[in-house]
Amino acid sequence: MQKQEILQTYFGYSDFRPGQELLIDSILSGRDVLGIMPTGAGKSICYQVPALMLPGITVVISPLISLMKDQVQALNQAGIHAAYINSSLTEGQIQKAMEYAMGGRYKIIYVAPERLETWDFICFAQRARISMVAVDEAHCISQWGQDFRPSYLKIVSFIKRLNARPVIGAFTATATGQVKEDIIAVLGLRTPQLLISGFDRQNLYFGVETPKNKLSYVIQYIESHVGDSGIVYCATRKNVEKVHEALLARGIPAARYHAGLSAQERSENQEDFIYDRKPVIVATNAFGMGIDKSNVRFVLHFNMPQSMENYYQEAGRAGRDGAESECIMLFSGQDVAVNRYLLDNKAPNEELEPEENELVRERDSQRLQSMVNYAGSTSCLRKYILEYFGEYGMQRCENCSVCRGEYEEQDCTQEARQIVTCILELRQRFGINVVAGTLHGDRRSKLLELGADRCPTYGALQNLSEDRIKLIIRELEQREYLEATLDKYAILKVCGKAQGLLDGSDTVILRWARESENAAAKPRKTRKSDVLNHRGLELFEALKKQRLELAREAGVPPYMVFSDKTLIEMCIYLPFDRAEMLKISGVGERKYDRYGEAFLTAVREFTQGRKEKTYFGELGTAQAVIELAGARPSEKSVGRRGRGRANR
Ligand code: ADP
Numbered sequence: 001m002q003k004q005e006i007l008q009t010y011f012g013y014s015d016f017r018p019g020q021e022l023l024i025d026s027i028l029s030g031r032d033v034l035g036i037m038p039t040g041a042g043k044s045i046c047y048q049v050p051a052l053m054l055p056g057i058t059v060v061i062s063p064l065i066s067l068m069k070d071q072v073q074a075l076n077q078a079g080i081h082a083a084y085i086n087s088s089l090t091e092g093q094i095q096k097a098m099e100y101a102m103g104g105r106y107k108i109i110y111v112a113p114e115r116l117e118t119w120d121f122i123c124f125a126q127r128a129r130i131s132m133v134a135v136d137e138a139h140c141i142s143q144w145g146q147d148f149r150p151s152y153l154k155i156v157s158f159i160k161r162l163n164a165r166p167v168i169g170a171f172t173a174t175a176t177g178q179v180k181e182d183i184i185a186v187l188g189l190r191t192p193q194l195l196i197s198g199f200d201r202q203n204l205y206f207g208v209e210t211p212k213n214k215l216s217y218v219i220q221y222i223e224s225h226v227g228d229s230g231i232v233y234c235a236t237r238k239n240v241e242k243v244h245e246a247l248l249a250r251g252i253p254a255a256r257y258h259a260g261l262s263a264q265e266r267s268e269n270q271e272d273f274i275y276d277r278k279p280v281i282v283a284t285n286a287f288g289m290g291i292d293k294s295n296v297r298f299v300l301h302f303n304m305p306q307s308m309e310n311y312y313q314e315a316g317r318a319g320r321d322g323a324e325s326e327c328i329m330l331f332s333g334q335d336v337a338v339n340r341y342l343l344d345n346k347a348p349n350e351e352l353e354p355e356e357n358e359l360v361r362e363r364d365s366q367r368l369q370s371m372v373n374y375a376g377s378t379s380c381l382r383k384y385i386l387e388y389f390g391e392y393g394m395q396r397c398e399n400c401s402v403c404r405g406e407y408e409e410q411d412c413t414q415e416a417r418q419i420v421t422c423i424l425e426l427r428q429r430f431g432i433n434v435v436a437g438t439l440h441g442d443r444r445s446k447l448l449e450l451g452a453d454r455c456p457t458y459g460a461l462q463n464l465s466e467d468r469i470k471l472i473i474r475e476l477e478q479r480e481y482l483e484a485t486l487d488k489y490a491i492l493k494v495c496g497k498a499q500g501l502l503d504g505s506d507t508v509i510l511r512w513a514r515e516s517e518n519a520a521a522k523p524r525k526t527r528k529s530d531v532l533n534h535r536g537l538e539l540f541e542a543l544k545k546q547r548l549e550l551a552r553e554a555g556v557p558p559y560m561v562f563s564d565k566t567l568i569e570m571c572i573y574l575p576f577d578r579a580e581m582l583k584i585s586g587v588g589e590r591k592y593d594r595y596g597e598a599f600l601t602a603v604r605e606f607t608q609g610r611k612e613k614t615y616f617g618e619l620g621t622a623q624a625v626i627e628l629a630g631a632r633p634s635e636k637s638v639g640r641r642g643r644g645r646a647n648r
């Protein structure tokens with residue numbers, strides 16, 4: 001089978017996404033590849049498709065057991081035989097899996113890096129024909145990355161032990177320049193085909209909110225998104241418990257997840273979420289790596305994470321199916337203090353030298369600062385994210401809380417000048433608390449001891465809250481009028497650029513989040529399911545019910561049967577026979593054989609066999625509907641059915 005046919009037959013997609021084809025062709029021609037693509041961009045297909053075409057076996061190295069299980073289950077659903085080998089299996093099961101692989105039954109096997117140095121596996125690999133080694137989450141090999149895993153270094157010696165060097169593919173969603181170089185050097189990639197695909201996730205809305213009461217924000221948000229699946233991330237176990245309890249008290253079915261729970265409870269709770277038994281999960285960042293649930297409609301951050309890498313990875317778990325989803329971070333000044341404390345008390349990595357650990361600490365601190373700047377950013381949040389990951393050119397996205405005008409503008413030039421003056425008066429020896437307290441005219445004993453009350457600027461900004469003064473200071477840091485030292489004291493210094501403030505040549509216009517407790521309930525960008533009208537949504541619910549039943553029978557999570565996006569397309573196109581069903585994105589032949597009939601029947605029954613009925617709202621042209629549904633502009637979208645029906 002050719003790659004196009006494989007994509008259609010097994011995965012049900014008619015076109016490759018940008019970049020996928022380039023990597024697949026390179027692998028097939030024997031050239032190593034490095035694919036840096038954001039979560040949800042479709043990395044797996046880049047190695048799964050060639051794996052089916054290469055003569056031998058593909059070994060996929062993946063850091064987490066849950067990830068492997070998920071991927072193998074999804075492949076099996078698509079009609080591809082695959083297996084995983086890790087410590088969750090008995091020795092007997094492992095032997096059997098290797099035997100089957102030798103016998104040609106599995107083209108793809110997933111293994112944990114630790115397995116690569118076991119004698120059995122090496123013997124197997126030397127006897128079998130290994131065509132490709134695909135390294136998932138490849139950034140784990142870099143000491144400079146956030147998730148360095150020493151076991152990843154074993155990949156290198158494993159490959160050296162093979163009789164013939166297979167083609168190597170490395171894939172990751174997070175790689176800054178240094179990490180990218182590391183992956184290439186450590187894995188020994190040979191003139192790899194590099195693909196850095198756009199980091200933008202257009203279907204995600206990004207928001208930063210500073211509600212007075214975070215808990216009521218979260219409750220209100222979830223209550224106005226009933227039925228949607230979502231994750232609430234918290235920084236600490238204690239917060240997980242607090243939020244989880246509050247949700248239960250409101251009758252919201254929610255699961256919880258953190259490292260303090262037993263392994264069994266963690267896995268049960270995770271499954272409740274994945275199998276849509278509980279739509280919401282409240283979790284620490286221990287949750288999520290390797291979770292492939294595609295219909296997560298929102299990710300709320302109750303606390304600010306430690307870095308943009310963490311944030312984008314966690315937020316990126318929303319909307320993997322491409323349907324509109326929301327990522328909202330709730331910010332308070334306390335988040336900064338907690339994160340600083342956590343970093344200061346982080347245990348050093350024993351595998352690194354002291355000076356290397358010092359370097360890691362410095363980088364952690366810089367990462368935290370970038371995160372704080374994101375939280376306080378008054379220009380497009382998406383632009384900020386993309387620039388952080390090295391992509392320039394975006395101006396305004398119109399789909400984040402800043403662009404959507406949930407802010408008001410204010411001239412803060414006077415305040416900025418007072419801040420700079422105050423820092424100079426304090427001889428650039430103190431951090432944000434002392435500076436803000438002085439300007440506010442605070443009578444804390446520490447300030448009085450320092451003699452802060454003798455500064456001419458003491459109390460100069462007494463009309464503002466200390467929090468507001470701190471936000472202006474953060475903004476001035478971001479605009480490079482000020483900088484904070486990187487040690488734990490974070491002493492504020494005045495940069496050369498601040499002269500412009502002192503001599504009156506610069507103005508500082510800031511935009512503040514409008515303080516609205518109702519922000520949680522505010523409708524944002526049109527969501528894909530919004531293209532459906534009342535009847536359409538009923539059909540969508542009926543199809544979801546059908547999906548849940550089939551998933552239960554098959555013992556797989558519902559999204560593995562079909563994604564939300566696929567179901568929404570069914571509601572728009574109303575497929576009545578096999579050929580029409582196969583045109584729906586996400587319906588491949590193998591899945592059709594398994595589930596297609598059941599959905600055809602459901603659609604037929606609901607519509608009573610009448611196709612003329614419209615199930616989507618008054619959104620103007622067919623094209624608008626199609627675009628919202630995220631269908632590609634192929635014959636599927638501009639074809640007869642789409643255009644005809646929307647005009648009615
Ligand atoms: P990643 O590993 O990059 O986070 P996945 O490989 O899990 O992303 O893919 C994310 C989603 O996109 C999956 O639901 C996958 O089936 C879907 N997908 C991948 N390639 C395509 C494609 N060419 N057309 C449509 N959907 C695709």
